[in-house]
Amino acid sequence: MFKLNPHAIKIPATKDICIQVSAEDKVVGPIGKVEAHMRPLTLHRAFSVFLFNSKAELLLQKRSAEKVTFPSVWSNTCCSHPLYNEKELKDEKFEGIKSAASRRMGQELGINDIPIEKFNLVGKYSYEAIMDEIWGEKELDYSLILKNYDDLNFDKINKEEISEIKFVSKGSLDKMIKDGQAFSPWFMMFYNKGFLQKWWDDIEAKKKTTHDYGTIYKLD
Incomplete structure (x- = not known):
């Protein structure tokens, strides 16, 4: 369990409304973040974006020390939640989730206006991760791949969200983990269960990852 985050003692002043769902991913209703x-x-509901460049390197972000949940750890490119509104509740072709991912890529990394058709949904996953006596994550997570993204401008990174970014190869990531660098629990679940390896292999082989939208894989 993580140590109690001093920033978590004060309740964050966010008005974001998330989408509460059942274990089968049926909408239950709105719930405050x-x-x-x-x-x-x-x-x-949540989403995790994994962005790769043309060299099949993955863009990692280090979560800011100001984050309420799991601060100061490495994670995938972008993780957040669709909001309870008409646009991000859309189920057709998973437009709502992809719209939310495009929005957050701009808000966190300054990569604006990514067309939703560029996001490849590679699966749905559920997990729970306890951080401390107050906070944790319990998410039904849509995993989205972006590939062949080069020449990105990171001048507008949101420092309240992200403290550091870097592209890594598979070998570099393995070394970071072996050396004991801290990662978010959901990232390590994708890594340890072999899902990230499969997606990475497909990208290196220039194959499109297949997916089963009818299955919700349990990570924890």
Whole structure:
């Protein structure tokens, strides 16, 4: 379990409304972002973006020390939540999730206006991760791949969200983990369960990852 984050003692002043879902990913209703992440945790929709460049290197972000949940750890390119609004609730062709991912890529990394058709949904995953006595994550996570992204401008990174970024090869990532660098629990679940390896292999082989939208894989 992570140590209690001093930034978590003060309740964050966010008005974001997340999407509470059942274990089968059926919409239950709206839930405040703070409420969803306070114990006892509530299952809600989320997404994880994995962006690769043309050399098949993965863009990692280090979460800011100001983050309420899991601060100062490395993670995948972007992780967040669709909001409970008409646009991001859309189920057709997973437009809502992809719209939310495009929005957050701009807000966090300054990579604006990514067309939603560029996001390849590679699966749905559920997990729970306890951080401390107050906070944690309980998410039904849509994993999205972006590939062949080069010449990106990172001048507008949101420092309240991200403290550091870097592209890594598979070997470099393995070394970071072996050396004991801290990663988010969901990232390590994707890594340890072999999902990230499979996606990476497909990208290196220039194959499109196949997926089963009817299955929700349990990570924890």
